[in-house]
Amino acid sequence: MNTGIDVPQIQRFGALYIASARLRSMSKWRTIIAAVDIGNPLFYLIAVGIGIGVLVEQGSGTSGTSGIKYIAFIAPALLANTAITGIMDETVFPTIEGFKWRKLFFAQNATPITGRQIALGVYLAALCRAIFSVSVYYLLLLAFNVVDFGVSVLIIPIAILGGAAFGAVILYFAAKIEKDDQFFNILGRLILMPMFLFSGTFFPLTSMPIYLQPIGWVSPLWHATELGREAAFDYGIGNTLVLIHLVVLLTLVVVGLNLSMRQFERRLAK
């Protein structure tokens, strides 16, 4: 064997090799990623801050939104949603590509790298993307005076945790996909869109009829949004709920990631 090959070292750091390869691929798209990650928040902040927010506040003042400006109320949700879509882009596409379109995972798995490490590496690189997107968004929130610099910084890790929870689960489903034709339609229209609309994003979950509220309860976006609001302004949900939200999100990360790693391993071993 080539004496430069250190198998225990690969078993420890293999996921990082995969993540760094993923980041290298992502960097080929850096212009587009930057344009999306700056453009998207800008459109929202302008449309909601100037347009919809004014309308909402004319209608009911700030009574429905804990006494704060509408844009500040939805900002933690927008941030978490950014983390979610960013992580989704960087897990779903590479995974379907890796198994089906270009079979890159099979090439990676022909080295000492394992399927579990490939799953983890893809996930870690996606988290990096989310960290970038969310940080950019936060800076824009500061620039638009939507949040004050201080404790509100916590909405960054909270949003990323929300994305991480969603990403860990979606990674599993992406690794399950054999036929990709309808997957993106279903994902976009039947999962992401309702989640975005019904997770207490634009109005508190409790203002929806009770039969719609379970959508929020299972949605990482809602849990991250509630936590984010608690960090960003005086929301007052109390410590118990904070703990529950954290536990739900962390559980999704752990369970989702374990399922994903197992699924990667199994599918590559077929």
Added chain:
Amino acid sequence: MSKPLISVRGLTKKFGDFTAVDGIDFDVAKGESFGLLGPNGAGKSTTMRILAATSTRTSGTVEILDKDPELFGPLVRAHLGVVPQQDNLDNELTVSENLFIYGRYFGLSKKFIKNKIEELLEFAQLEEKRDVKVEALSGGMKRRLTIARGLVSEPDILLLDEPTTGLDPQARHILWDRLFRLKEQGVTLVLTTHFMDEAEQLCDRLVVMDKGAIMAEGSPAGLIKQYSSKEVLEVRFGSDRNKEVAPQLATMCERMETLPDRLLMYTEDGEALLEKITHAGMHATTSLVRRSSLEDVFLRLTGRTLIE
């Protein structure tokens, strides 16, 4: 004899109810060049993926370097170079980036890989393409790059699944030459092919596979000797006449195969046989005398041609 590097016993692989590999046995010795020859769907790639310590088996035992690849995947794969049937390069990256990243997956140092890349670019004749994205390469260039990539870790065993499919004749011969040199350096080669000339050129020993089973095993020359005659006379009488004359011709040689477009007559002396046929008043529209090949062995064993 020393212990084989690869040892396979009763290897079976099922996909649902379908048995792709059906209880095969073989050994590969160190430094040997071993081939799996067989038609489409014979189970060659399935076997190769199991040897590559990636795919799991349904039953049987496999030992590579004394280890069960299912239990010691990463450790076994550290010794292997794998060239899959289908190129799975990263199209978005350049030629040298592809080699670099792959080397990193083996945990090799950047310095080592950088030097190795120079050597491999030369090997694959891709020096001028080093900074070109893979998507801009021709099919043959991609194939050469995939083979080069399999060598980045200086493997002890190189697994090549149809290495020369898609290469032009010149590139094929160059590749054969390179593989020969690797073999001289002590690298063990396991390859699949459905080109009999490739099997004859490259393999010390091979197995003929069909429908998941091994039909025969031996050296190319040994197999030909065992399963075919020295020479083959190929005659054509036109598609309708072929059938008409076949019964009579069959009595004139050791063995005959009737293909849709021609008749293959097995004999020790092709020219003499052709003369005999002409004497008997039958005039073939075309005729050809050639040496027996693995193709004939395959036809004999399975009743089918290797390449349809």
